[in-house]
Amino acid sequence: MLAEVLARAGDLVGRWEREDCGVVTAKEFRRYAAAVDDTGYLRAARAAEAAGRPVTAPPLFLTGILSWEDGPVEAELRPDGLAARESPCTRGLPVRQVHGGQSVRLGSPLVAGARVRADRAVRSAEAKRGRSGAFVALAVTTRFTGEDGTELASVDETIIVMDQA
Template sequence: MYLPSLLRGPDGAATAEYRPDGMFADEVPGTAGLDVRLLAGGQTIEFCSTPPLGVPLEVTRTVNGVDWKGSDGGEFLLITVSKTYRVTGSVTLAIVTERFIVR
């Protein structure tokens, strides 16, 4: 879980780059600028390779699903996002699947 936490958000982020709920503005694709709150809804990590030291890394985000949950006025969205961490243009290091509760 250390790799995804390190790569979460830009280095030296300014206050404006955070959402009111404390997540980075681009944490969940499609929610920037919306008056909603995001909560962590679970995470799985598949480690694929050992990360090399001193090599630039890249992350690709993909929205896998958006589902309505709850009932009787307690409805919320559950957004599932996959993040693939790679050595730039090369080896896959980890695939992180995260679920976010959107209220």
């Protein structure tokens, strides 16, 4: 199966896919902050909104959202718990995945009411071998930009793909 992952990745490397994430709201920022227990942000965001000031997103809001869709129902999740759309090069294959690390660069602050785009590409795919056996390391980049092209955040991550045990 790992050879198939590498073959599929070869077709995707360097090909950017764009997703319109829509217009973000202060309520979404507060829901995220509540989920990560950032009560200081919640107080500050409510105060800014009540005073009519712009509400900016928590710093890791964009990188903490796995998907901009409603999400799949439980029966549609892969055995490793991921949604199929979050699994480049692996759709329908009996593999499991884990995250192998992430590097985040923050850009301009994201303000409620802004439209966000996410551009994602597989940068590379490499066959490797570790203590637990063979795996493929997928390097993926996601860039979040505003409607005018201003970079809001960029994420470089590694996804480890292994044969299903």
